């Protein structure tokens with residue numbers, strides 16, 4: 001071939017949302033040559049059917065009994081064979097946990113490096129990805145020959161169904177042997193009981209590492225109470241055990257979309273943003289005026305939270321009195 | 322168990338990082354550096370495994386001379402010895418280039434486990450550990466919060482998205498990329514800091530490792546992100562800003 005291959009990911013029996021965003025990025029790279037989509041698993045019929053009406057030049061079912069459940073070994077082996085057979089110019093992935101688990105090894109087998117977590121694609125092509133937890137953008141170029149591997153960050157490309165006729169899916173049967181799969185994955189589980197429902201909260205006040213120590217949390221708790229809001233946090237706060245993990249917002253925690261989200265001392269790393277940027281109104285309080293959280297905020301106060309939060313509590317209380 | 326932990330030194334959190342005049346890297350001269358967060362958790366996991374099962378923990382780190390201070394910190398926390406791969410051009414190597422250096426240094430050690438942090442706080446490539454595993458021919462797992470030794474290998478707790486987890490069993494030797502938060506990090510004790518001074522730090526160069534290769538991916542320029550959303554910044558004293566914010570929330574956004 002030569003062209004663009006996009007790997008669509010299974011999420012509970014459907015193609016994940018992020019996969020459609022990867023497909024949009026693939027279309028930027030493959031405007032003339034068309035995009036081939038691959039679905040991977042032990043049973044791919046339903047996924048292939050879902051992909052078929054979406055304007056891909058071809059849809060390939062990479063199917064083998066050993067491809068469920070997911071293992072890095074199985075996926076890397078199967079896709080290595082597909083890529084050798086197809087020789088695409090670009091292979092595009094959604095930047096999911098699964099992809100970060102196997103795609104770097106897959107690229108390595110071709111002497112290539114995955115350009116990971118891409119947020120934009122410009123002429124060249126030049127790939128933009130974030131550095132320093134979102135504080136900077138860096139542009140990258142693929143300088144070698146051979147396939148270029150790219151993964152796409154959540155929310156960066158708009159998933160749009162393209163206007164092309166549906167093609168019947170093709171099958172690709174990789175040669176896999178059970179002995180090649182070295183890891184034994186178990187069933188997914190959730191750890192803790194849920195006592196708060198952040199997803200249903202109308203207002204959320206969320207704490208980040210700017211709070212410095214657990215002893216300072218009651219200050220922000222008081223603001224949450226005054227605003228009649230639920231308390232939430234960024235990951236490091238839950239990692240430290242200062243708040244239970246059920247209050248964590250972000251890619252490894254909850255996705256929330258309250259009417260009001262107040263981020264206090266949170267820098268705005270992408271893994272946090274994906275969990276809250278759907279909020280209707282976002283307020284950020286951060287002492288660093290260049291913190292990436294201000295990028296998604298409607299209202300911002302650049303200041304020390306230990307001065308701003310008490311002032312806010314006083315103002316809310318005065319308003320109620 | 323013989324465990325190797327790959328660690329990276331990165332700019333300290335909250336450090337005022339600026340882009341260098343050439344726009345190709347950050348201004349390093351005025352920065353403080355520290356151990357990358359998820360690497361600290363990888364080291365902690367290794368030290369706890371050693372405490373339970375015996376064996377040895379060695380750290381390996383690639384980077385310029387300043388990396389020595391982070392290596393000493395790891396030794397002070399309890400690592401037994403270290404390998405420092407001296408190179409001044411870390412950020413201009415791609416992930417494969419760095420992984421080749423690490424793999425070349427790790428291979429002769431024949432460890433049972435290779436641990437690394439999941440992702441660095443500066444470049445954030447999140448792939449080095451996986452590529453090292455591939456280069457060494459080891460089974461791997463990523464986003465690991467906890468490691469338990471079993472009869473035949475290890476059983477690990479792997480994080481999935483949105484608050485889900487999964488356990489995965491791997492034979493040894495294996496490589497694991499460790500996610501932050503699985504353990505409580507220890508501090509170096511005074512005694513540990515003293516002892517670190519006498520521990521072995523082997524210095525190797527990229528040339529000695531024979532692991533140099535042309536990059537396949539090149540970072541060309543760094544820039545500030547262009548703002549896409551117009552954020553209303555509320556200025557003045559904390560009191561004024563607070564009052565202005567409440568006005569906005571009530572009458573403009575109407576969320577109060």
Ligand SMILES: Cc1cc2nc3c(=O)[nH]c(=O)nc-3n(C[C@H](O)[C@H](O)[C@H](O)COP(=O)(O)OP(=O)(O)OC[C@H]3O[C@@H](n4cnc5c(N)ncnc54)[C@H](O)[C@@H]3O)c2cc1C
Pocket residue numbers: 207208209210211233234235236237248249250251252253254264265266267268269270271272275285286287288291303304305306334335439440
């Ligand atoms: C695979 C993966 C999954 C992840 N999942 C999640 C997730 O689900 N949720 C999540 O949140 N993170 C997640 N992370 C971590 C994420 O990358 C960031 O490290 C984390 O969000 C940073 O949290 P923070 O903003 O609280 O801390 P920091 O980044 O340390 O930011 C602290 C902020 O506080 C500000 N500050 C400091 N002092 C003050 C003060 N006195 N007044 C005002 N402001 C102050 C600073 O300017 C800074 O901006 C994940 C990371 C990975 C790799």
